[in-house]
Amino acid sequence: MAVMTTRSCPCGLPEAYEKCCGRFHAGTASAPSAEALMRSRYSAFVRGDAGYLLRTWHPRTRPARLDLDPGMRWTGLEILDTADGSAFHSTGTVTFRASYRGGSLHERSRFERVDGAWVYVDGEFLA
Secondary structure, eight states: OOOOOOOTTTTTTTBBGGGHHHHHHHHTOOOOSSHHHHHHHHHHHTTTTTHHHHTTTTTTTSSSSOOOOTOOOOEEEEEEEEOSTTTTSEEEEEEEEETTTTEEEEEEEEEEEETEEEEEEEEOOOE
């Protein structure tokens, strides 16, 4: 039996992890938008969930495997811009800054729907 916690989600939203990105990671719900998928993928990086990251990566761009650095400490996510990516779209972009101990990653990520589910396609690093 899983232990429930009231810790807020690593993605930055005020919900508890289990009610926010945790349900996507567990497979009990699917991200309803490109931004929600972006947030859940960030949370998966924080939690070291390579399986979720691979499952939510577009089949044409997904690597065969993903080795996460266990020493990496992600410290925050800031969504800077979104374009499309809602229930009414088949593509979308999310521009974000993900902070980690010692720096940050600034990226514009592209997302598409595959069989109705949002997946990460690729990203462009920004200065």
